[in-house]
Amino acid sequence: MTALLDVRDLVTVFPSGGRDLRAVDEVSFSVNRGEVLGLVGESGSGKSVTGFSLMGLVDAPGRIASGQILFDGDDLAKASPEAMRSLRGRRIAMVFQDPMMTLNPVLRIGTQMTETLHAHERIGKPEARARARDALAQVGIPSPEERLDAYPHEFSGGMRQRVAIAIALLHRPDLIIADEPTTALDVTIQSQIISEFQALTERQGTAVIWITHDLAIVSGLADRIAVMYGGRIVETGPIAEVLTAPKHPYTRGLIRSVPSENSRGARLAQIPGVTPSLAHMPQGCAFRSRCQRADAACAQRPGAYGSDSCWHRCFHPHEEALT
Numbered sequence: 001m002t003a004l005l006d007v008r009d010l011v012t013v014f015p016s017g018g019r020d021l022r023a024v025d026e027v028s029f030s031v032n033r034g035e036v037l038g039l040v041g042e043s044g045s046g047k048s049v050t051g052f053s054l055m056g057l058v059d060a061p062g063r064i065a066s067g068q069i070l071f072d073g074d075d076l077a078k079a080s081p082e083a084m085r086s087l088r089g090r091r092i093a094m095v096f097q098d099p100m101m102t103l104n105p106v107l108r109i110g111t112q113m114t115e116t117l118h119a120h121e122r123i124g125k126p127e128a129r130a131r132a133r134d135a136l137a138q139v140g141i142p143s144p145e146e147r148l149d150a151y152p153h154e155f156s157g158g159m160r161q162r163v164a165i166a167i168a169l170l171h172r173p174d175l176i177i178a179d180e181p182t183t184a185l186d187v188t189i190q191s192q193i194i195s196e197f198q199a200l201t202e203r204q205g206t207a208v209i210w211i212t213h214d215l216a217i218v219s220g221l222a223d224r225i226a227v228m229y230g231g232r233i234v235e236t237g238p239i240a241e242v243l244t245a246p247k248h249p250y251t252r253g254l255i256r257s258v259p260s261e262n263s264r265g266a267r268l269a270q271i272p273g274v275t276p277s278l279a280h281m282p283q284g285c286a287f288r289s290r291c292q293r294a295d296a297a298c299a300q301r302p303g304a305y306g307s308d309s310c311w312h313r314c315f316h317p318h319e320e321a322l323t
């Protein structure tokens, strides 16, 4: 089966001090139709910049320096700004941590939704309004007909994020990139929105890249996982396989730092040290400055070891399952 999205050796850079700093460094992964990929890593690991690269939304002077983003056969890394504008929202949509990245504060919700329907699908006003109302109802907005006439500030944070999700789903895109969409919300609302989002995307057959620093979120949500560190994917595979027998020391550290039922009250094992800044990324394996297994070999850049669908980048991988 050909993947819906096939990202190959993607490099996205931000120029600084006369150098191109690699925020995304030779990243490769694929997403099949209807599949959910969890893109996980600590703050600054390059998850959002990967998402923005796929959407053609990297802030200048940042740019995609090399690699391919094959989406349904077309290379988005080489697509014109016009082609990306036509694709965005319609075939690939993004939900951000802050819903105001999607919503225009001075326009009524209904106007925003019907304008995008008109622009992308050329449908008339009454039909667009009905579609917009149904989309709000689908994400659990009460009295959707009346709420179409409200402004974004008249919604609570959770409801505003629901509206942003409704807009992302409006054109039944093939792929949604969800960038920490529930992080700013309280835990109960968070889990409600996650399960509603999951049900809706499943019903529509939408593929999802779920970006998060929180492994607990993706463990119940994703089919596959890709773990990022220092702009690189260090391990990827089917979620159950990676979570039960993580090979990369960084993945193992992330899993150990997630609170579980059993660990309540116990000290969690934090990964010692901090993520190096882009300007000070170590040569070779980016994790080696924090890794207890690192030795001289790790000054070289590790290749991808394993199978096409399940691999890691480590010279000293763990072989045993987690206990």
Ligand SMILES: Nc1ncnc2c1ncn2[C@@H]1O[C@H](COP(=O)(O)OP(=O)(O)OP(=O)(O)O)[C@@H](O)[C@H]1O
Pocket: 014, 023, 041, 042, 043, 044, 045, 046, 047, 048, 049, 050, 059, 062, 213, 277, 278
């Ligand atoms: N517009 C920009 N200009 C310069 N550097 C940037 C820009 N955007 C991101 N970066 C840098 O790129 C690196 C990756 O950032 P990114 O936001 O993708 O990380 P992340 O894993 O999504 O973290 P978070 O969870 O905090 O959003 C960081 O070092 C960040 O400082």
